[in-house]
Amino acid sequence: xxxxLILASTSPFRKQLLQKLNLTFSCCSPEVDETPxxxxxxxxxxxRLAKLKAAAGAIQYSEGIVIGSDQVAVINNQIIGKPLNRxxxxxxxxxxxxxxxxxYTGLAIHNIETAEVDSLVEPFTVYFxxxxxxxxxxxxxxxxxxxxxxxxxSEGLGIALFERLEGKDPNTLVGLPLISLIDLLHRQGVAVx
Numbered sequence: 122x123x124x125x126l127i128l129a130s131t132s133p134f135r136k137q138l139l140q141k142l143n144l145t146f147s148c149c150s151p152e153v154d155e156t157p158x159x160x161x162x163x164x165x166x167x168x169r170l171a172k173l174k175a176a177a178g179a180i181q182y183s184e185g186i187v188i189g190s191d192q193v194a195v196i197n198n199q200i201i202g203k204p205l206n207r208x209x210x211x212x213x214x215x216x217x218x219x220x221x222x223x224x225y226t227g228l229a230i231h232n233i234e235t236a237e238v239d240s241l242v243e244p245f246t247v248y249f250x251x252x253x254x255x256x257x258x259x260x261x262x263x264x265x266x267x268x269x270x271x272x273x274x275s276e277g278l279g280i281a282l283f284e285r286l287e288g289k290d291p292n293t294l295v296g297l298p299l300i301s302l303i304d305l306l307h308r309q310g311v312a313v314x
Contacts, residue, residue, distance in 0.1 A: 125185030129178030151177035167227030175231035194271040210272040218252040245288030
C-alpha cells in the first residue's frame, strides 16, 4: 500500500500541476507566517517557507508524505510580490520590461513516519521583451494577473511578454518544479510510473 500524499498548499496552480502526475493526493492549508526574516536572501526565504509548510501539513496527519512549496520573484535584487491590483501590476510589468526576473521556488517533502525532510530550491529566469505601455495595459486588462508574483501568468497569455525562458522545468515558473518533485518522491519510495 502506498503512503498518502498531501499537498500543503491552497494554491489552485500547484494543485493543477500536481494533478499532472496522476497521483492520488489530498490538500491542506498550512498556516505559516510568510514574513521574510531580517537579512534573509530570497533563496533562504523560499527554502525555509517550503519546509515550514511541509511541517505544518505534517502535524495535521498521522501518516504520509507532505509536499510544501513557496516561491518568490526577484528583479534587480528585490523581491516582488503579487500585485493585488491593476495599478501595481502595470508598475511591475513596466519595471520588468527588457529585464530578467528570476523565480526561486522552494520545495520540501516531509515523511511523517520517519520525520525525514528533503528539500531544494529551483531557480527559473524569465527574460522580458521590451514592452510598450499599451501592451502592458492590454495584457493586464485581459489576464488580470493580480494574484501572480511578477504580474503574469506564463501558462496563459503571459507567454507573449517573454523573449526567452531559462530553467530546468517550466512547471517551476507556475509554482511546483515537477521534475525535482518526482526525484524527491522517488527517494521516499513513491513511484510516479
